[in-house]
Amino acid sequence: MGSFHKTSDTRTAISGTKVKNNLTIVSSGIPSLDYVIGTGLPTGSIFVVEEDVLANYSRILIKYFLAEGVACKHDLLVASADENPQDIARELPVPTTVPQNDEINSVATDVDKMKIAWRYEGLTQVESSFGSNTSFGHHFDLSKYINVDEVKACNISYCKLESDDGVSNGFKNNLYYKLLTTIKETVCKEQYNSRNKQNSNVLRISVQSLGSPVWMAKDCEEEEPSRTYGQDLIKFMFCLRTFLRDTNAIAFITIPSHLFDDEHIMNRLLYSVDNAVKIESFAGSSRETNPVYKDYHGLFHITKLSAMYCLVPNVPPSLDLAFKLKRKKFVIEKLHLPPELQESKEREQDDITSVPVNCGGFKKKDIDF
């Protein structure tokens, strides 16, 4: 009868992926992260996490990313110059069937008894946690490690980078060249070509602490370090961008940007990067004891979101985001100020100097439209 038949896309056959705008998307392993950056991480793109000062939380993000790959039987490439990549893969969280809720749910039954003022009854419930009811990706339990045999059963390769005097075409520090050639050789394989319809799989590349002092060492040896500082890193990121485009590979890179001497580097890097977020931990800062932030472990900033294969980039529900690390999971939530319950002579807020930047205090010239 009708002549129009929709051709079914075989790429959906890869486990743990979905197709949006003709582009394969994978989960980062954290449902709330997938939600705030769009639907997930698009293949052929670079995702950058600017590390917190102690790199505690960025390490957890990498583990989630790899664990999701193991759970979906994706191929993995783990690279690091600072520590043994096998150690990272040894501590991956275990997937669970039910979302991990640490809170005691008995409170919920009491809520029904409470009568809400009629004018608020029609309001929708404020949803501060994201992606809790999504079916995309897995839920993980951070308190248990995945079985070593299960990781070994996966197609996982490690790249421990050590500096030597080998070939370093185009780069001063041959770590970059080694990593690039490793990635290039892996990505060139037929199964990672995005146009290949059969036997294709997703390659998850994780690079831990790219741009740490080991990577920058050669830059500082120069006579005029300020002129070339970070040049290798910027070059590496652009080369990686050209390699990954139109492949089924995705790079998840953490960068200790707080260690850079030159703050310009990050802005230059972000041009080559597709999506980027920044973790700002409260540990060791004055915000740790600030009552405004007592429910959270740090702030979560979205620094770049780009639109691949379409014109409209994703707009997250809010830019005021915070994260907390529970016993079993890592969640990103909308930042809420706590209710002021105590009566005190002096209002506590008056003492707080570090209120979030985006909350209130607008002058007319700051309004965009």
Next chain:
Amino acid sequence: MKFSFTSAIRMSSDIIALLQLDRTLSSRVVVVKEINRCDSSFVTSCVLNHCIKKKAALCVLSTHNSFQHYQNVGLRMNYNLQKHVDSGLVDFHSLGDHCVHNLLSENSLPELFHKVRERITSMQQKNDEVNVIMDGVTHLFDLNYSVQQINRFCKELIELVTGCNNSFIVLHCHKANEDDVTSVMSNLLCHKAHTVLEVENLPSGLSADVSGHLTIKYPSLKFDTDHLYTMDMKMSRYLFKLFDRGVKLFAPGTV
């Protein structure tokens, strides 16, 4: 279907009219300056749409986005880029891939203009008018080309394109910082341009209603008879919103 077709045309015509590419004027240089991490690839897609509808030959030199990106965006805007690449109307040259490949295999950066000139001149032999779009001029700095090399490349490219009748060249330049080489280059290019389009993300964050600010300047009109006695030509500011099928412009305050 009819509705989507007409709306797709309208959605890119705003930008085209703003850049004055719909008028038959002499050859022109358009510089698109990306500020505050804004992505200006929508301008490329609109210009591609315009050229394909007008059947004007076009050469795309790309370092920032892939062919697949423009192809997929194009399908939504109602043109098939692949079909026109096959027919020879559009030539897509991935300059970034070429440079990176050369760098890693031969340890040297290739001469930029040589290969580009070959491609453009071969198109110019077949067509009267050959327009050029280059996205991501700034990526050449990532590869460690010097300001001098890139400036010479842009100068030669502009001379080659504007030497041909009624052709235009669109150069996209990203300004990463206020005081570094990317800013210097974008200012240099703006100095050469007839039309400067600045696209900027909203400084206060992201909005679902507006994608960003857009500022247009016409430095070339300064010597027009109409503007001969104006000291400082006013620039026009707009807000823009991106859609799957194109972009819409608003006057400030009308959203």
